[in-house]
Structures are given as C-alpha cells and as structure tokens.
Amino acid sequence: MVTKALELVEAEGPDALTMRRLAAELDVTTTTIYWHVGSRDELITEIIRQQSEQLAARPIKGTTPRQRIMAAATHIWESAVEHRAITSLAHQSGASSLLQHPLEVALAAELEAAGLTGPAAALAQRSILATITGFLVLALRDEASIREDSRSTTLWASTEADLDRSTIDALAAPHDLPKLFEVTLQAVVDSQL
Amino acid sequence: MVTKALELVEAEGPDALTMRRLAAELDVTTTTIYWHVGSRDELITEIIRQQSEQLAARPIKGTTPRQRIMAAATHIWESAVEHRAITSLAHQSGASSLLQHPLEVALAAELEAAGLTGPAAALAQRSILATITGFLVLALRDEASIREDSRSTTLWASTEADLDRSTIDALAAPHDLPKLFEVTLQAVVDSQL
DNA sequence: TCTCGTTCTGTAACAGTGTGCAAGTAACAC
DNA sequence: GTGTTACTTGCACACTGTTACAGAACGAGA
Numbered sequence A, B: 001m002v003t004k005a006l007e008l009v010e011a012e013g014p015d016a017l018t019m020r021r022l023a024a025e026l027d028v029t030t031t032t033i034y035w036h037v038g039s040r041d042e043l044i045t046e047i048i049r050q051q052s053e054q055l056a057a058r059p060i061k062g063t064t065p066r067q068r069i070m071a072a073a074t075h076i077w078e079s080a081v082e083h084r085a086i087t088s089l090a091h092q093s094g095a096s097s098l099l100q101h102p103l104e105v106a107l108a109a110e111l112e113a114a115g116l117t118g119p120a121a122a123l124a125q126r127s128i129l130a131t132i133t134g135f136l137v138l139a140l141r142d143e144a145s146i147r148e149d150s151r152s153t154t155l156w157a158s159t160e161a162d163l164d165r166s167t168i169d170a171l172a173a174p175h176d177l178p179k180l181f182e183v184t185l186q187a188v189v190d191s192q193l
Numbered sequence C: 001t002c003t004c005g006t007t008c009t010g011t012a013a014c015a016g017t018g019t020g021c022a023a024g025t026a027a028c029a030c
Numbered sequence D: 001g002t003g004t005t006a007c008t009t010g011c012a013c014a015c016t017g018t019t020a021c022a023g024a025a026c027g028a029g030a
Helices: A002-012 A019-026 A030-037 A040-054 A065-082 A084-092 A096-113 A118-140 A152-157 A165-172 A177-192 B002-012 B019-026 B030-037 B040-054 B065-082 B084-092 B096-113 B118-140 B152-157 B165-172 B177-192
Strands: none
Touching: A002 A019, A002 A040, A002 A084, A019 A030, A030 A040, A040 A084, A040 A096, A065 A084, A065 A096, A065 A118, A065 A177, A084 A096, A084 A118, A096 A118, A096 B152, A096 B165, A118 A177, A118 B118, A118 B165, A118 B177, A152 A165, A152 B096, A165 B096, A165 B118, A177 B118, A177 B177, B002 B019, B002 B040, B002 B084, B019 B030, B030 B040, B040 B084, B040 B096, B065 B084, B065 B096, B065 B118, B065 B177, B084 B096, B084 B118, B096 B118, B118 B177, B152 B165
C-alpha cells in the first residue's frame, strides 16, 4: 500500500497522490486506507521512511577528505534529483530531514574523517546542507509550471537596470546548474576545512 | 482588493488566502473577485508584483565591495524573512524570482562595482542567490507544523551512527541560523571575488 | 422615453480535496 | 451457537478553485 503510493508519486508526481486516486489504484475505498495508515500525513511519512531506507548510502569515492566530502554532498544532491517527485513531496510535508537523514549521516562521517568534530562538524554539516537545499529548490522547480513572465530569465531580459549589457545578457541566459552547484559547494566546503 | 489580499496573507499566512475568505473580507462574492483578477494565480501574481514594488532597495551600507555585496545579499535574506508569509506564497506559486527581482538588481550592481561583469557576474549572482534560497527554506520552515519525529534535531538525537558523541550532540542541538548564514555566504562571496 | 451594450455583482452549481461515522462482512476463538 | 477482532464499505461533511447564468446599474443613441 505505501509501496503503491510510492510508485504513484514517482510516476505522476506528488500532486497525483490523493486518497481517492490511491484508493482507486488499490481497488478499495478511501476509508480502507485510513484504517491502515491513519491520515494522509502519516501515509506520506511512511512513504518517505520507506524511500529513506532504500536510500542506503552508496559507497563514497575519493581519496582525500576534501574529495570524499564533496562526494558525500553530491550524493545527497544527486539522489534528491533522481527521485525528484519524492523529494518534492517530502519538502512540501516538511519531512525532507527524514528523507535525507541516512545520507546526512554519511556526510557527517566524512567530516569527522577530515578532522572536524563537535560544534565545528555541526557547523560545516549545516552549512553544506543549506547550500544543497538551495540548489535543490532551483533544480526541482518545474519551469514549465511557472508563468512565463515570472521566470528569472524573462525578468532579466526585460530589465532596464544600470548594468553592463554583457551582464544582463548573461543573467538572461539559461545556466548550467550542476556546474554552478559544484563550484559553490566547493567554496563552502573549502571554507570549513 | 489586491491590497486587502496582501494584508490577509501577511496577517494569517498564505493558506488563509482562499477566494471565499477574501470575498468575505471584502464583503462581496467570489465571482466579483474573478471578474476583476481572472484567477487565483493572477491574483497572487498581482500581490507579489505590488509587494515587489514596495521592496524598493534600501540603501546599501559598506565601503569595500566585499562589504557591500554582503549587505546586498543580506538585504534579500532579511526582507524575505521579514515578509515571510508573502515569501512563502511566492515560493509556492513559483514566483519568487518576480518578488526578489528588484533586490537582485541591486546585488548585481554591487557585483559590477566589484569588477565582475558578464558571465562572471552571472555566476557569482546565481551562486549567491542559490545560497540565500537554501537558508530561506530553513528559515521559513515552520518547525511547529512539522511532526516531532521528522525534525532534524530529533533524528540526530536518536541516531546510533559511528560518530563522535560530541558531534552528534552538536547536531542534535538547535542552531544559530543568522550566524550560519553569514559564515556560509561570506565563503561563497569570497570565492567569487 | 425606449432600447441596446457594457460593466459589474449575486445565486447556485460542478468537480475535486481530506476526513469522520455507522454499519456491514468475514474469519477465528470459545 | 456467541463474541471479538480485522477489515471494508457507503455516505456525508466541510472545504477548495472555478464557472454558467441571471440580473442590476448606467450611459449612448434613436
């Protein structure tokens, strides 16, 4: 049942997960779902818990601590993008911590391996995670569902600010998010080592 | 009318903005609202446009480019936190770019003043904005509305990972977000100068 | 004055959402 | 047989965004 719900979300996005829709998919009534899971919130928590377990930390490559920290952080980013629907769902429900926690543990371990413990490790961890979160928001944002005149590129294209032409053009152009992610993350990581 | 809607959102949060609620507040019928603004999406766009204008860039303090860039970036963060309800609304509707754009222009201007133009300026701009976004998500997250067992601190408190006790304790403790924001942002900014 | 078109508002409904309640069925224990 | 428990169903409530339709008000032209 939570498995079916997970499939539904992965296949058709977070908004497809309605109680009636899931019930139909399972050929039961909504009440049956409620008997089993309690509420929509608890269903979502269960989905995320299940997905979280499946998110067993892949082995981290790299020799230097710096490389390994980057790899652990990139893992979090990549698996979130890979399962974007679940990630969005978790974000909407405020359960992203729950989803990412196993991967966060792996990151913390690499930070310790780099010599950071206690408050210093926590600082680095949170700094890195906040950065990842920022890029996730950008990556998971569905550009297609955003009104054309609210898009960043459109806004810059029609901006008449007192800026260099080349700057405006560059801001109006699409950007290479993974590259941007790597550069920024590297800066954050290096500042903590 | 969009003014009233803006008040409603600021006072009671994004979820309070329903068509019927707004209609009642204005002592009219929902149909009237629809006639004037078209749809809920367009209403929200209007609200954000209005708020965006009011977000006229405050003067930026600081003498060195580094200081002024930090100030411009902190402005974006602070005004978003200050009007958290509108910010959440914009985020939900994918219109955050629209809301922040005037402040982004100010940031871009400071980057140019620091000698960055074209693609280099765009790179720095986006790197900084992504970082701000990440911290905004954390700042606007309503901890009270999150199930206790999904909270990050709770998760770390009950973690049995192979980590130093002091590290786990530090991760389970609450954190000073503004301080964390400053440290991280500084690292990102410095990496681009 | 009468009519026509435009602008605005209200009534009532549609389709969809999460959720709660009373009743029912089937299996198992005594 | 009689319970008791696990599970299911049907139906309703309160809420959401949205819209088809019926008017009211009002100024322009005949």
